[in-house]
Amino acid sequence: MSQAEDIETVDEDGVIESVSGPVVTAADLDARMNDVVYVGDEGLMGEVIEIEGNLTTIQVYEETSGVGPGEPVENTGEPLSVDLGPGVLDAIYDGVQRPLDVLEEKMGTAFLDRGVDAPGIDFETEWEFTPTVDVGDTVEAGDIVGEVPETESITHKVMVPPDYEGGEIESIESGAFTVDEVIAELSSGEEITMHQEWPVRQARPADTKETPTVPLVSGQRILDGLFPIAKGGTAAIPGPFGSGKTVTQHQLAKWADADIVVYVGCGERGNEMTEVIEDFPELEDPKTGKPLMSRTCLIANTSNMPVAARESCIYTGITIAEYFRDMGYDVALMADSTSRWAEAMREISSRLEEMPGEEGYPAYLAASLSEFYERAGKFQNINDTEGSVTAIGAVSPPGGDFSEPVTQNTLRIVKTFWALDADLAERRHFPSINWNESYSLYRQQLDPWFRDNVADDWPEIRQWAVDVLDEEDELQEIVQLVGKDALPEDQQLTLEVARYLREAWLQQNAFHDVDTYCEPKKTYRMLLAIKTFNDEAFDALEAGVPVEEITDVDATPRLNRMNTSDEWNEFIDELESDLEEQIRSLY
């Protein structure tokens, strides 16, 4: 049930039998699995997770200190749901969709108190509704009946809820309404408001899932250039602490060319969420020039907030993402980090004394992970629009060891793998994505798009870069043994070219105003400049010029400055002609 409704107690109340951390058992409670209940005198929100005879086990989304046996448990008779409607964007929620700004106001303190409820969307605000259908039209479940300008950049589509029968429209009005005022009536007797509820653990229905063919352009050279992800794709970013998972996720949330971004901070640091809250309203969406926040919904369940709400925040996030997908938008969901989510499952599971699977994780870990990632994809919606949900999950493997269960089970599902590397991070090579270990299975299906929209020879140039980096990897092993100078000259030159690939192209400074976002055309152009250097240099080498002379020409250091150049087209043109001229003058 959503917090929006008045609590109507449908069933008989139960009584608390025992309390152990976030797990409470109650007797005499007539509830169904996953029903939301209010626990104790303070009315703490919880969810039914096990029923055994007369005893019902509940996970509680708030601290349970001081709660004791004998206190009442109230059932709402409805599963955990989110409130959907205008007002979801530009909001910041906790794991059960309570707006954190409203909580601050209601609690009157900077600390999160208990037993305070707030609806996910504001029921007082009036929104300007414009119908897109007329009286007499027939609508079915999921169909769009009108529009609301929700934020500067996003038009909210008001839809017939997916569980409605549908029918002929008997009345529909334009004007300013609050979300629970009726805007249209159907011949079936059903009334449509701008507010919908949807149970978080259930995927919203869609018609068909299709193969994605358009990339989610992120403005990050290593991602767009080497390991692209599709709109509607799935990706995992595993890495040890300090390797830059969160910065990568933030960069994606800032620059990815999705229409809507849902950012789930699951069990992470409070200050990181604050950074997002402070930064996003000030940053501009590179596509629309509007504040980034107007396309973003934040869900923050920091590591010290109740563990059960951490378990639910991922579902809250993906349900909101699906809602916007139904409107025909491309939605990107970042979950940082899915390991914390898995650990929350483990913690609850061990309090239930379930038989543990690998490393104490519950046996249903793999099932839960795949269920989550399967909710991503490019969809033909039931209202015939097309939308997508891209799911990008950070993974925090203990000790940076990728063989642990969460990483392994995630890798079996996702098609893009961006492996973060502590060694690169220690050298301050950021983003510290390891180019030898990472992969993207979307390359083939996205190539046509890159050919059409960036450059015809994109796949070939990319392959050239991959080959040079691979060769460098092999040569490095020899260099470790004998030193660089013992290598033949052509191999030394390859190492030099690879160094520019790494330092000038793969490295990208997220904190530099220009470098933080690199459009695909610039990514391509920079790579081409390095290839120009490569081709000229090898020609010179063949003509007998010693390798030091070639690499020491005046223009080469400028390769390292391409990334921060604003007028990159002119800069690179000039650089290329200088390189050509200077290297050719050597022979």
Added chain:
Amino acid sequence: MKEYQTITEISGPLVFAEVDEPVGYDEIVEIETDDGRTLRGQVLESSDGLVSIQVFEGTGGIDRNASVRFLGETMKMPVTEDLLGRVLDGSGEPIDGGPEIVPESREDIVGEAINPYSREYPEEFIQTGVSGIDGMNTLVRGQKLPIFSGSGLPHNDLALQIARQATVPEEEEGDEGGSEFAVIFGAMGITQEEANEFMDDFERTGALERSVVFMNLADDPAVERTVTPRLALTTAEYLAFEKDYHVLVILTDITNYCEALREIGAAREEVPGRRGYPGYMYTDLAQLYERAGRIEGKDGSVTQIPILTMPGDDDTHPIPDLTGYITEGQIVMDRDLNSQGIEPPINVLPSLSRLMDDGIGEGLTREDHGDVSDQMYAAYAEGEDLRDLVNIVGREALSELDNKYLDFADRFETEFVEQGYDTNRSIDDTIELGWDLLSELPKEALNRIDEELIEEHYREDEAEAVQAD
């Protein structure tokens, strides 16, 4: 208040008792033994008719006839500004022979989470006077930056040095109106000798006046260790957010705290996670570490420096691992540097401060701070790599540039990181020192630094002098 004489089982630190009235989870319990001692504990699990109690002082001396009293409230810390200058034991009782503490308020020790919406992003640079930290892994107000150390390494000296020297540069000049600085020291399971070392230093430097010390020593009950940091942090939050102090909390040693968690987990026969530590250790540690930060509209701040000794110097051990995932970076102490006599032996490569980027730069520290630090990281990493190679092929086989990187790495350790525990370097000194070292490398190699900054700061003569050698 009802008294029971209904203990049914005693096992390790746990006592199980039958009750005929409901008892709240986390409530405080007093157990009176036959010989008149009163022990305190906390309700770990409460079901109808039976509660399990974790006894802070250990269960020695309790028998089935002991009487159990439930106080009907969760554990509270009596807080007042007068706590400054006081020394308390691990459960918050004064042990310095001073006057009784008259609390201004009593705060729940299980702190509530700060609403992320109410936080203020930390970006005020704290100058610790230690180059390895200020220059490379800058600490800011409201950050939690642990020291990852090992047994036998001088982490205590470093912690004391930071406590002594930490200032915010701008506020030094105009002291009025600025918030005062306080240190909360929470010791968990440290030896008497270590405790003396800390106390001597506090007394010698006069720091005790602005400190509150919580001491749980190695021979104090292990279970009490789970309470000590919470008392310390509750006091810190009170001083920071009610009394506008800038509070630095030093917690040592988190490893002992985690051992205590494991002990309780084992006694409760819980399903263990990695290496026998409880599965909820991440959440539990987060509830400590996340109690650092700044709050919008409040002048004070809580900055945390927890110290932990990595068992076997292994940073993939669950304790440093989970800590690293929660804290905003780490300062890593290195055994090799220590044996070379580098003081403090900070290994900057695995060290990190996540909040550094927002706390440095023009107007905060210096315009060139970020670039210099990046370049030194890259150059030092390069030099470190080459050291392996030198062992095989010798220095002569390396190019001139490689030799310069090697020299840079050596000088970086012996001049930049090494400074002794009594030297207090200003941020200006630290960055200038950085330029001294970087100028040993040719200009073209400084690819992380903006060209204009190189023009401004690069020491031309130095490079020539080196070349002339």
